[in-house]
């Protein structure tokens with residue numbers, strides 16, 4: 001059975017088509033600069049990548065071209081072979097604790113949650129609407145980035161603010177990257193042969209978050225009301241003292257929007273180093289002795305260590321820790337620095353094992369008190385699995 005896994009942004013649309021239940025990727029690709037001049041797309045099929053220019057006024061244009069490509073490459077011979085389309089939806093609020101088949105009610109709810117995710121939910125809806133229009137007989141499923149975190153107890157998701165802000169305004173920790181943390185948790189359950197493990201899952205990419213998994217479900221997570229809290233990230237500040245905001249507005253005569261933009265797009269690795277948001281550039285600069293690059297690395301690692309330590313204490317015992325995401329999967333230096341700073345918890349690295357990129361691997365020493373893994377995360381397959389399960 002053929003299932004499409006879709007991630008729609010405001011000007012992009014990523015897709016991956018699977019043969020299910022085998023989870024075989026048949027074709028994948030991305031449409032970029034939708035609605036802009038010089039829009040284009042890339043597709044990957046049979047290991048070959050092709051880039052093509054195309055006029056993409058909107059997401060529907062992208063879906064139409066995708067269908068043409070599927071037919072001309074003989075991935076499908078007719079549209080009704082595509083039984084399901086799974087969509088990544090960033091915000092499901094408190095309403096959705098699992099994936100759901102999309103109907104008009106669900107679309108209305110996702111729309112009503114747009115105030116909580118103004119950059120993401122409207123873009124996700126553009127993708128949903130385009131596919132529903134072009135593939136009306138396929139079942140559409142929404143897979144939420146927040147759903148996995150809905151098992152968090154109140155003690156993890158309530159902020160120390162007036163309680164009415166939660167009941168009346170919905171201000172609480174929601175958490176994000178849930179599809180990835182779910183994948184990591186499921187992978188470790190199989191690996192450890194334990195249905196209810198206690199885990200600390202670290203998703204470290206340009207966006208980064210850590211989750212505490214208790215008895216196999218999410219207990220706490222570092223992203224909060226918005227995707228800018230917890231860890232330091234590529235361009236996001238993570239946790240800061242909120243009094244900084246009015247202070248810098250006044251000092252530098254900045255608007256609230258300008259400050260929020262800086263906290264989201266010009267802080268983190270980029271802000272501290274002044275070099276780049278990409279940890280590869282930071283590592284190269286630090287190797288050449290750049291002090292601010294080194295400082296940004298230390299801040300990044302320290303914040304990760306602080307969250308792991310806090311979650312370790314909250315969980316009581318931890319069956320495994322894992323690293324995922326672009327940095328977690330590829331940066332040996334980051335993993336090594338984090339693990340060395342976790343010595344107080346009995347964590348010991350196996351430096352030879354750590355000398356890999358993007359592979360599933362146990363990288364802790366045999367006498368480490370907690371096993372530590374690299375797990376290449378796979379959000380697309382989680383979306384395909386949930387969609388397949390509905391069908």
Ligand code: AMP
Nearest residue numbers: 205206207278279280325326327330331
């Ligand atoms: P993601 O958001 O998960 O795609 O991760 C993207 C980030 O992963 C990039 O910004 C880089 O900082 C990081 N990254 C990717 N490859 C490497 C690598 N080989 N070494 C260090 N960092 C990497």
